[in-house]
Amino acid sequence: MRLALLGCGTVGSEVVRLLHEQAADLTARIGAPLEIAGIAVRRLGRDRGDLPVDPTLFTTDALGLIKRDDVDVVVEVVGGIEPARGWLVEALRAGKSVVTANKALLAEDGAALHDAAAEGGGDLYYEASVAGAIPLLRPLRESLHGDRINRVTGIVNGTTNFILSAMDATGAGFAEALEEATELGYAEADPTADVEGFDAAAKAAILASLAFHTRVGAADVHREGITEVTAADVASAKAMGCTIKLLCIAARGADAAGRETVSVRVHPAMIPLGHPLASVGDAFNAVFVEAEAAGPLMFYGRGAGGAPTASAVLGDVVAVSRNRLAGVRSPSESAYADLPVRPMGEALTRYHISLDVADRPGVLAAVAGVFARHDVSIATVRQGPAGGGAAGRGEDADLVIVTHVAPDAALAATVGELRGLDIVRSVASVLRVEGGL
Ligand code: NDP
Ligand code: HSE
Secondary structure (H helix, E strand, C coil), rough: EEEEEEEEHHHHHHHHHHHHHHHHHHHHHCCCCCCEEEEECCCCCCCCCCCCCHHHHCCCCCCHHHHHCEEEECCCCCCCCCCCHHHHHHHCCCCCCCEEEEEHHHHHHHHHHHHHHHHHHEEEECCCHHHCCCCCCHHHHHHHHHHCCEEEEEECCHHHHHHHHHHHHHCCHHHHHHHHHHHHHCCCCCHHHHHCCHHHHHHHHHHHHHHHHCCCCCCCCCECCCCCHHHHHHHHHHHCCCEEEEEEEEEEEEECCCCCCEEEEEEEEEEECCCCCCCHHHHHEEEEEEEEEEEEEEEEECCCCHHHHHHHHHHHHHHHHHHHHCCCCCCCCCCCCCCCCHHHHHHHEEEEEEEEEECCCCCCHHHHHHHHCCCCCEEEEEEEEHHHHHCCCCCCEEEEEEECEEEEEHHHHHHHHHHHHHEEEEEEEEEECCCCC
8 A cells, every 4th residue: 555645744744653663563454565655745854853754755746746656545634725625636536545634624625525535436534633533533424323413512622621621720811821721832823723713613514514414514613712711701610510611512403394403513611510521621632422322422532642643544544545455445425414504593502691780679680581581591590799799789799690591592682682781780701501500
């Protein structure tokens, strides 16, 4: 089996190292030796340390490498939309098998890749694109194909999980925790893709596509990042026996006419400490899958890093190589269900709302009236003196309200109206609540 490796950075260099260290085992598992035909990079002169590979294999001509007749499998660990899309479509149409870790491309235009794979007859594998080392996509695309998945809830971004875990552990604010994540190498110099939820949204699209046999793209995913999460939010979550996580949630539902739909979203949310995802700390990832017959399943592990991600890439390389030797291919994309994706306003969720209100007769009734007007049912109400001072008539009060499940649009409209009331001094925080409470 001859491999074209596109990219030799954090992940690619570990792929090279593992290919070298495990050559004998990989040969035995596949039934043929794996050889690197070439490695495409951007800078030929870059210092690559003591990478165990022939330096003459490096090239800047990725397309030329892909087109070579002696290349069977193309491994793409460059990232980004172009030129990766052009390369992979070319490779797949030519009948080569492709292994990629590129979640951004899969979420942006997975259809182009799947269509090209169907045309060329090769395999398209992408285990490393979601949750790094965790074997997750293969279980969704193979092991669970006899079952019906109802919901997938995941922590799929290690940087934001590190930041939120640090905020929870130390009481630090977002900026301080981000600084620590940057110093320790978890956050990149430009952390936008992570902290604004773009990375998690791409992964949510991939998970939803596999779980619900429906093409879901990044544009279908409602996305909110963690930049607005405050130390006060974290403290408020703690007071409720909860913690805050950036969750990706993909769920089945039904529209007003009873037709089946899916909703896919990424946003910070409070989850109870007893929820399996609450104890996922540091930069770890975990995905909680709820299936009809299997019940709850939990997948946990490292979601990033050179070696963990290379492990998933190599697992795919072994699988597609075996298929090629046997003259077979894995089942192609399963998108037969073609379920409509619901807008966020129709997603069913719960809110935790923290208000600073005037503490005088009738205020609670007025606030409750707003919820009632929007058909939002209140689950719990907790009131205390504002800022922890002495309670009493004429002073402000802190009011914390947790709702029952309601459409997100109704909850958002409730908060909008509360903001307009003169008895509401401020809406201190609004957080969604997931996972029971
Ligand atoms: P890096 O930035 O570390 O490496 C990118 C590699 O691509 C480099 O070797 C670079 O060359 C090469 N490259 C960039 N542009 C071109 C080009 N135009 N032509 C040829 N080669 C090019 O990225 P990572 O290894 O971190 O990530 C790779 C992929 O894996 C991405 O899709 C990422 O999302 C995904 N991924 C990464 C994880 C991680 O922990 N890092 C985890 C899960 C997925 P040069 O070396 O010369 O600069
Ligand atoms: N003391 C107020 C009331 C509650 O009786 O409505 C303020 O939230």
